[in-house]
Amino acid sequence: MNVFKTGLAALVTLALVWALNRSWDVGQSIPPLGAFLDPFHGFWQNAEAAPAREENLSLPGLQQPVTIVYDSAMVPHIFAQNESDLFLAQGYVTARHRFWQMEFQTHAGAGRISEIVGEKALNYDRSQRRLGMVYAAQQALASMMANPVSAAMIQSYTRGVNAYVAELSYENYPIEYKLLDYAPEPWTDLKSAFLLKNMAQTLNMGERDIEMTNALKLFGRETVDVLYPDNERLGEPIVDHAGQWKFTPLAIDSLPLAVPDEFITLPPTKKIPAEVGSNNWAVNGKKTITGSPILCNDPHLNLSLPSIWYIVHLNAPGINTLGASLPGAPAVISGFNDSIAWGVTNAQRDLVDWYKIQFRDSLKKEYFHDGSWRKATPVAEVFIIKGKPAFVDTIVFTHHGPVVYDERFQPDRELKHYAFRWVAHDPSNELMTFYHLNRARNHADYMAALDHYSSPAQNFVFASVSGDIAMRIQGKYPVRRPGEGKFLLDGTRSASEWQAFIPNEHNVMHKNPARHFVSSANQYPVDDTYPYYINGSSWEAYRNRRINQVLSESEDITPTDMKELQADNYNLKAAESLPAWLAALDSTQLTPAEQKAFATLGEWDFYNQVESEGASYYEAWWDALYPMIWDEMRNEKMALEFPSTYTTLYLIRTQPTLTFFDIVATPEKETAREVLQKSFREGVAALEKWKAERGKNPAWADYKNSFIGHLLQGLPAFSYHVRHGGNHDIVNAHSRTHGPSWRMVVSLEKNGVKGWGIYPGGQSGNPGSKYYHQFIDTWVRDAYLPLNLAALAKQRSQALTITTLTPAAP
Amino acid sequence: MKFLIQLLVTAAVCALLQTFFPWWSLAVGCVAVGYGFDNGGFRSFAAGFLAVGLLWVGLSAFIDFQTASILTQKINRLLPVNAFLLTGMIGALVGGFASLTGALAAAKPKRKW
Numbered sequence: 003m004n005v006f007k008t009g010l011a012a013l014v015t016l017a018l019v020w021a022l023n024r025s026w027d028v029g030q031s032i033p034p035l036g037a038f039l040d041p042f043h044g045f046w047q048n049a050e051a052a053p054a055r056e057e058n059l060s061l062p063g064l065q066q067p068v069t070i071v072y073d074s075a076m077v078p079h080i081f082a083q084n085e086s087d088l089f090l091a092q093g094y095v096t097a098r099h100r101f102w103q104m105e106f107q108t109h110a111g112a113g114r115i116s117e118i119v120g121e122k123a124l125n126y127d128r129s130q131r132r133l134g135m136v137y138a139a140q141q142a143l144a145s146m147m148a149n150p151v152s153a154a155m156i157q158s159y160t161r162g163v164n165a166y167v168a169e170l171s172y173e174n175y176p177i178e179y180k181l182l183d184y185a186p187e188p189w190t191d192l193k194s195a196f197l198l199k200n201m202a203q204t205l206n207m208g209e210r211d212i213e214m215t216n217a218l219k220l221f222g223r224e225t226v227d228v229l230y231p232d233n234e235r236l237g238e239p240i241v242d243h244a245g246q247w248k249f250t251p252l253a254i255d256s257l258p259l260a261v262p263d264e265f266i267t268l269p270p271t272k273k274i275p276a277e278v279g280s281n282n283w284a285v286n287g288k289k290t291i292t293g294s295p296i297l298c299n300d301p302h303l304n305l306s307l308p309s310i311w312y313i314v315h316l317n318a319p320g321i322n323t324l325g326a327s328l329p330g331a332p333a334v335i336s337g338f339n340d341s342i343a344w345g346v347t348n349a350q351r352d353l354v355d356w357y358k359i360q361f362r363d364s365l366k367k368e369y370f371h372d373g374s375w376r377k378a379t380p381v382a383e384v385f386i387i388k389g390k391p392a393f394v395d396t397i398v399f400t401h402h403g404p405v406v407y408d409e410r411f412q413p414d415r416e417l418k419h420y421a422f423r424w425v426a427h428d429p430s431n432e433l434m435t436f437y438h439l440n441r442a443r444n445h446a447d448y449m450a451a452l453d454h455y456s457s458p459a460q461n462f463v464f465a466s467v468s469g470d471i472a473m474r475i476q477g478k479y480p481v482r483r484p485g486e487g488k489f490l491l492d493g494t495r496s497a498s499e500w501q502a503f504i505p506n507e508h509n510v511m512h513k514n515p516a517r518h519f520v521s522s523a524n525q526y527p528v529d530d531t532y533p534y535y536i537n538g539s540s541w542e543a544y545r546n547r548r549i550n551q552v553l554s555e556s557e558d559i560t561p562t563d564m565k566e567l568q569a570d571n572y573n574l575k576a577a578e579s580l581p582a583w584l585a586a587l588d589s590t591q592l593t594p595a596e597q598k599a600f601a602t603l604g605e606w607d608f609y610n611q612v613e614s615e616g617a618s619y620y621e622a623w624w625d626a627l628y629p630m631i632w633d634e635m636r637n638e639k640m641a642l643e644f645p646s647t648y649t650t651l652y653l654i655r656t657q658p659t660l661t662f663f664d665i666v667a668t669p670e671k672e673t674a675r676e677v678l679q680k681s682f683r684e685g686v687a688a689l690e691k692w693k694a695e696r697g698k699n700p701a702w703a704d705y706k707n708s709f710i711g712h713l714l715q716g717l718p719a720f721s722y723h724v725r726h727g728g729n730h731d732i733v734n735a736h737s738r739t740h741g742p743s744w745r746m747v748v749s750l751e752k753n754g755v756k757g758w759g760i761y762p763g764g765q766s767g768n769p770g771s772k773y774y775h776q777f778i779d780t781w782v783r784d785a786y787l788p789l790n791l792a793a794l795a796k797q798r799s800q801a802l803t804i805t806t807l808t809p810a811a812p
Numbered sequence: 813m814k815f816l817i818q819l820l821v822t823a824a825v826c827a828l829l830q831t832f833f834p835w836w837s838l839a840v841g842c843v844a845v846g847y848g849f850d851n852g853g854f855r856s857f858a859a860g861f862l863a864v865g866l867l868w869v870g871l872s873a874f875i876d877f878q879t880a881s882i883l884t885q886k887i888n889r890l891l892p893v894n895a896f897l898l899t900g901m902i903g904a905l906v907g908g909f910a911s912l913t914g915a916l917a918a919a920k921p922k923r924k925w
Binding site for chain 1: 827830831834835836839843853868871872875876878879882883884886887889890895898899902903905906909910912913916917919
């Protein structure tokens with residue numbers, strides 16, 4: 003043996019194995035290539051062939067056998083003999099399809115993304131924890147555990163998920179683990195709490211206190227009231243019950259507004275895009291062809307893969323429900339059973355406040371409150387960072403909530419200490435709402451179920467086989483004094499804090515209204531006679547009016563009509579604004595391209611259909627116009643917010659000479675008319691450029707270029723572009739990135755409830771499965787899957803595959 | 813002939829090892845087979861290279877066929893080179909160098925390779 007040569011060869015071999023067995027970060031992260039490409043264990047093993055016809059598994063923790071029938075859409079119909087087994091099986095099947103997503107989303111909620119992707123996520127993670135997400139999830143978990151029903155529910159679910167985790171070894175890890183080179187960890191009850199708080203963050207963290215405070219300082223009260231009215235007074239509120247609010251509201255001493263003197267240069271929290279919203283409605287039997295109510299729901303969220311929703315049918319003694327569930331939480335969230343159907347839209351109001359804190363000294367151990375020094379609680383948070391030593395951050399908690407920004411976080415900003423008060427920090431147990439809704443038989447059961455619900459506040463629509471329809475806006479809402487909560491608040495005295503919450507029975511609701519339908523689309527919630535002050539960061543202005551118009555004009559409604567309404571592309575905003583814009587243009591000044599655009603817009607029917615070129619010209623015009631008008635709001639030193647779309651269009655119409663129409667950067671003095679002309683030119687130029695680059699005409703779907711991105715920052719290999727109509731402010735609210743994340747139509751007929759649903763994704767979270775994207779084409783065609791509540795024998799006859807779970811020997 | 817036998821034995825041993833152990837177990841198998849065959853450095857390298865390369869490409873092609881290329885297409889958008897080519901090259905290189913190591917360890921001194 004030649005020691006040198008042998009040693010050299012051995013060294014090369016070892017070096018190869020070492021280099022190919024670890025991930026590398028060379029600007030772009032490279033998985034451990036040996037492990038990843040190995041066809042015995044690597045990514046190849048994630049490619050799925052057709053499932054076996056039958057499968058028998060034994061699961062620890064199960065009490066009795068459970069049968070799971072998957073239909074051709076890979077929807078599991080779970081038949082259990084008791085509740086504990088039902089939720090265990092739900093946890094197990096959901097994890098089998100969606101475990102990576104479940105863990106990733108809860109890591110995002112918990113501020114643990116640096117563990118997976120390294121230091122680049124540290125700021126995100128720190129801001130999550132500094133917003134009190136961990137605290138909020140712990141509070142929620144304590145409430146769930148305090149109730150034996152929800153405790154059992156969540157523990158069974160966790161056992162089911164962990165039965166799946168226990169089966170994992172590298173070769174059957176979901177592919178994202180192999181790509182990013184990390185390992186799944188066991189599920190915990192707390193993770194389900196993180197998931198719910200994640201939803202609360204997406205839906206109920208909207209606020210603009212910093213922006214409003216700056217606007218008040220900069221422009222004065224009168225202008226603020228014109229630009230940012232509390233209520234834009236258009237169309238119908240969700241509940242119009244004028245003069246019918248027969249309770250005595252809780253009264254609180256009024257509060258003199260103490261707005262901070264200085265401009266606030268703190269970075270505002272991440273904004274909820276205006277595209278986050280939803281539609282829901284129910285029509286009663288007077289308006290339908292069958293004489294039975296029909297209920298519809300479509301929540302609009304960021305469209306991602308794996309999808310936010312997972313369809314599941316849960317059957318056990320006392321429960322038979324089907325609908326969309328959230329991977330990571332037990333029960334059905336938006337769905338129906340044999341007797342009722344329900345759905346949700348976001349009921350955003352101002353549920354966030356910032357309190358200015360006066361610390362005793364730089365140690366920040368005490369802060370001033372009601373005349374004395376109160377102890378602050380420092381909490382050390384440890385961040386594990388991939389490829390780096392761990393990082394420790396200390397977050398100071400006051401009784402208001404955590405101090406988000408200080409010397410340690412974003413210190414280049416002015417060192418002002420503000421504590422963050424958020425309603426989702428309070429204990430609450432939403433699982434009980436869904437537990438009871440899933441088994442509700444009538445309106446009274448629905449009402450009792452909603453009494454458990456705090457956050458994120460939602461408009462719960464309801465319809466029953468017995469013929470009732472209802473809407474209730476349910477959440478934990480602080481009683482607000484007029485103007486309270488719009489601006490930053492003084493944290494040194496309890497007088498400026500939330501004094502009380504609106505009692506459940508005072509919340510906005512109605513049942514069987516005279517118009518024979520109920521509806522909500524995130525618009526202003528209630529008529530003027532409602533005795534509590536309401537403030538929110540934005541109210542929807544167009545979808546809601548279109549829906550109400552169609553519903554009030556419709557008779558003999560069929561489920562197909564309702565599906566068409568969910569897919570309705572009528573652009574009410576364009577119909578209300580475009581004719582006046584076109585009239586305002588000086589057509590003698592147009593270039594040939596602009597003349598052509600002018601003609602296209604003149605002929606457009608106001609529908610944002612797939613092929614509409616008018617829609618592209620209109621949206622490009624608006625995209626140029628809106629920032630051009632509000633150039634005053636783009637201030638590098640401080641955060642300000644654009645007024646709403648509706649207010650902008652209203653001001654163009656009614657106050658065309660308002661100083662805000664002047665473009666600050668130009669010497670001329672512009673009015674609405676000049677701004678329209680300039681933005682038209684810009685919009686057309688943008689489209690001409692688009693046409694030149696792509697060599698085709700700007701059909702709306704191509705110009706919009708909607709994208710359904712994988713949760714890993716839209717990893718192109720696992721993401722899809724789709725051609726679809728609609729846009730924000732349209733009933734079919736599909737913008738580039740957001741849209742109807744779940745569509746459901748339920749006809750509550752006496753001889754059997756019929757349901758249809760769809761979402762833009764697929765039941766499997768595995769990009770190597772044909773069930774990963776199976777529904778996308780159906781969804782793009784605005785078509786639906788039948789959702790079948792039938793009993794086991796019937797399901798069996800239509801099964802794609804059947805899994806029988808039996809209790810594992812202890 | 814010996815070359816061909818070494819190639820087949822290497823592939824079989826690696827397939828067996830990889831059924832139970834992580835991917836790098838193939839290197840152990842190749843060293844052992846290379847040592848046992850004592851087939852000269854170059855030939856041993858070539859046998860290991862081809863054996864593992866073909867084994868990996870063969871199994872991935874089988875999976876790809878069974879699953880109608882559902883994942884291969886996506887991974888090809890992710891990788892800078894074709895997934896089969898990269899899979900084959902990575903497996904082959906490790907197989908080749910490990911077999912070479914085994915052969916060199918077995919070789920009598922002075923023997924030319």
